[in-house]
Amino acid sequence: MTKDREGQEAELPLRERKKRATRQRISDVATGLFLTGGFDEVTVAEVARAADVSAMTVFNYFPRKEDLFLDRIPQAIELFTQAVRERGPGQSPLAALRGLALGLLDQRHPLSAVDDDFPAFWRIVLASPALRARAREGVEDLEHALARTFAGTGSGFADPELAAALTVAAYRSVYATTARRLLAGEPAAALADDHGARVDAAFDALERALG
Known part of the structure; x- marks a missing residue:
């Protein structure tokens, strides 16, 4: 915490x-x-x-x-939507979310995926069809909540639902890549810098795509 x-x-x-x-x-x-x-x-x-x-x-x-x-799903929704709602004056939603993602990495928060305890957790998820299905639902819940937040906070996105879908997909891609490498045996300390670089690259791509 x-x-x-x-x-x-x-x-x-x-x-x-x-x-x-x-x-x-x-x-x-x-x-x-x-x-x-x-x-x-x-x-x-x-x-x-x-x-x-x-x-x-x-x-x-x-x-x-x-x-x-999977008790972090509500926390993920809270953190992502709060970052957009409470962003600083003149700060774009994507800039706020980029800051959140990098902050989670700095904290080695479970939602960043960069933690040596991570593989044991996800092996349990991968072994259970019910948990895999709930994890997918959690991603959808986050996407819908973020779309509503974009729409309700003057985000400037012409299509808030598309913006939310692309944002969640981009972060999920970074997260999943780190997860796969940890599951393959790479230590978290060796992945942290690359994870941060991929977060920046993902948000750079989002900025270009969404303006």
């Missing part, structure tokens, strides 16, 4: 902070179980017992089992 995000959390009402802490604890417990036991083999009831909550509580926070493991 970044310092800015820690500050935002501290400003939340106590009840909301407790809810977020409970959600994170359930997700952390579930991730540990899935990594050791396999996603399809571990049940929601087992997650609930390990987290010392009821199965109903688990589903209150995570409507689907897949969301226990």
Whole structure:
């Protein structure tokens, strides 16, 4: 968690902070179980017992089992749309998103893909058709949310839906390339500079394509 995000959390009402802490604890417990036991083999009831909550509580926070493991989808949507909504005066949406992507890399945030823990996570995803399907849905959810944000914030794009689709596809391409190289055994430290260069190249291409 970044310092800015820690500050935002501290400003939340106590009840909301407790809810977020409970959600994170359930997700952390579930991730540990899935990594050791396999996603399809571990049940929601087992997650609930390990987290010392009821199965109903688990589903209150995570409507689907897949969301226990792919719990960063809502955060990705929040970060990308917030970057556009809260961009500085005179800053373009693409410049704001480029800054976000490079900032995620600097933090070695899971959404940047540059982390040596990454391969274990994605091997679980690749082994589960249900998780792969949910990951694809998450990309679509991000694209739709970004299109709505472009349309509602005076982005200047003639076609916000096209702009969102191209932006998400460009970032996904950079992310997927880094993921494949990590899964092939390359260390994250050796990939960081190249990942950053590919982020810049992707946004340079978007600037040319979208003006």
